[in-house]
Amino acid sequence: xxxxxxxxxxxxxxxxxxxxxxxxxxxxxxxxxxxxxxxxxxxxxxxxxxx
Numbered sequence: 656x657x658x659x660x661x662x663x664x665x666x667x668x669x670x671x672x673x674x675x676x677x678x679x680x681x682x683x684x685x686x687x688x689x690x691x692x693x694x695x696x697x698x699x700x701x702x703x704x705x706x
Contacts, residue, residue, distance in 0.1 A: 656685070656692035 659677070663670045676682035677691050684691040 657695055659691055659693070662693050 659670050659673045663673045677684045682693060684693045
């Protein structure tokens with residue numbers, strides 16, 4: 656499971672961009688306490704700059 660910061664770093668976008676995608680349900684994530692974790696396979700397939 657990846658953190659929001661890790662996904663943001665891989666995609667070279669802000670953490671806020673990743674959080675917006677989670678909240679708008681464009682990116683699947685699991686809530687762990689007050690934080691989100693993103694399954695690795697989902698983060699690669701939904702890169703925002705791939706078209």
